[in-house]
Amino acid sequence: MKVDDIKNICVVGAGNMGHQISTLAAILGYKTTCTDIIDEVLKKAETFVNKYLPGRVEKGKLTKEQADRARQNIRFTKDLKDAAKDADFVIEAVLEVVDIKRKLFADLDKMAPSHAILATNSSAIVSSLIADATKRPEKVINMHFFNPALVMKLVEVVKGPHVSDETAEITYQLAERLDKVPVRIHKEVDGFLLNRIFKAIAREAHWLLEMGIASYEDIDKACVYGAGHPMGPFRLNDLTGIDLSYTMSMEEFKKTGDRSALPIPSLVERYFRGEYGEKTGKGWYDYSDKK
Ligand SMILES: NC(=O)c1ccc[n+]([C@@H]2O[C@H](COP(=O)([O-])OP(=O)(O)OC[C@H]3O[C@@H](n4cnc5c(N)ncnc54)[C@H](O)[C@@H]3O)[C@@H](O)[C@H]2O)c1
The missing domain is CATH 3.40.50.720 (NAD(P)-binding Rossmann-like Domain)
Incomplete structure (x- = not known):
């Protein structure tokens, strides 16, 4: 063909x-x-x-x-x-x-x-x-x-x-x-190319949040206004879906047994509340006003 x-x-x-x-x-x-x-x-x-x-x-x-x-x-x-x-x-x-x-x-x-x-x-x-x-x-x-x-x-x-x-x-x-x-x-690798890079950023962002070092809003601001990213990792997570992140992290944990792959508690809470991001009207941010 x-x-x-x-x-x-x-x-x-x-x-x-x-x-x-x-x-x-x-x-x-x-x-x-x-x-x-x-x-x-x-x-x-x-x-x-x-x-x-x-x-x-x-x-x-x-x-x-x-x-x-x-x-x-x-x-x-x-x-x-x-x-x-x-x-x-x-x-x-x-x-x-x-x-x-x-x-x-x-x-x-x-x-x-x-x-x-x-x-x-x-x-x-x-x-x-x-x-x-x-x-x-x-x-x-x-x-x-x-x-x-x-x-x-x-x-x-x-x-x-x-x-x-x-x-x-x-x-x-x-x-x-x-x-x-x-x-x-050229070779199969978990997360392929760009998501591996994003994952490294997200892990660091999650750690900063969980340690109480900064709010997710401010972490997003740092990425946007300091690094020129179009959006920060939490806003991006709302766009791609918290349900998808949760499922992917759990699949990775099941596959590798690596506890550092587990989703952070604040993400798990949102997942079980059905707050998946933009598509459900709420995730890290609130979209209920958005048509
Ligand atoms: N969301 C993202 O940002 C993104 C980006 C790139 C790749 N992906 C990948 O794309 C895929 C879909 O992700 P999504 O975010 O669109 O998910 P989604 O949950 O929005 O959509 C998945 C759809 O698949 C349907 N479905 C489930 N089983 C089916 C079956 N057997 N036959 C037909 N339809 C079935 C569901 O009803 C659902 O509507 C995933 O593998 C994901 O990893 C997602």
Whole structure:
């Protein structure tokens, strides 16, 4: 297969990441199916597309024709079989739980055409933990977008030991076609590239907070006004999801037994109160006034 042969993209999971990745693919001319197991999530994703595209026309970023074409390119379905049946490239963006992803990839392996590449957008689960759930491990790869996927340019393409050169190259080229700036990661490593750097910052920020050295607001201010970061680690955590941080930290702890990977008590409290950040209206900060 060549990148030019990719016409149909299937995005599995219509949450935080999936709804934006599928919108992006549709805008860039791919016939896109977006699927999720929850009706409400799919409806929300569809409502987003119906508002986002006209908004881009109003801002002069898309012509009316481009927006109309993008709308025609995307469809939403709860039926995974239907979503995957014609896919040349699948991008999985479901919950960050390895067993869920393994089961899904085993299903996708049966449902998607045999030439299709199956990519995971996982933030931390390397594709070799998933690939052997399929009969096409050489076509299973990490393709890691950043949040918000419509805006952030970086895509990390990770070539695990089982991934063929062709799969890695096509994935890299597809990221370019999706108007992204891909980087090649030659070996599987926890957290890939940028999240390892972010994790080092977050760990230090959490330690400063837990030791009572500074408030999270001031730690964020220091990063923004001293280091020129667009936002501090706590504000960023609200954007990416406290639930995701919690799950990732617990998965890392289960895998390594390293207690320093455990989430800090103030994050755990928020997680169990259901305060996941922007998406629930509250996290480290309060968004209840924000429409
Ligand atoms: N949130 C981020 O900032 C971010 C950034 C980069 C990568 N990621 C990765 O993207 C993936 C999704 O993260 P998210 O933040 O979008 O999560 P999310 O919780 O917002 O969305 C996940 C969606 O997957 C759906 N789902 C669960 N099981 C499914 C299945 N078997 N089939 C179809 N849909 C299913 C859920 O209903 C949910 O809507 C994770 O692997 C995460 O590590 C997240």
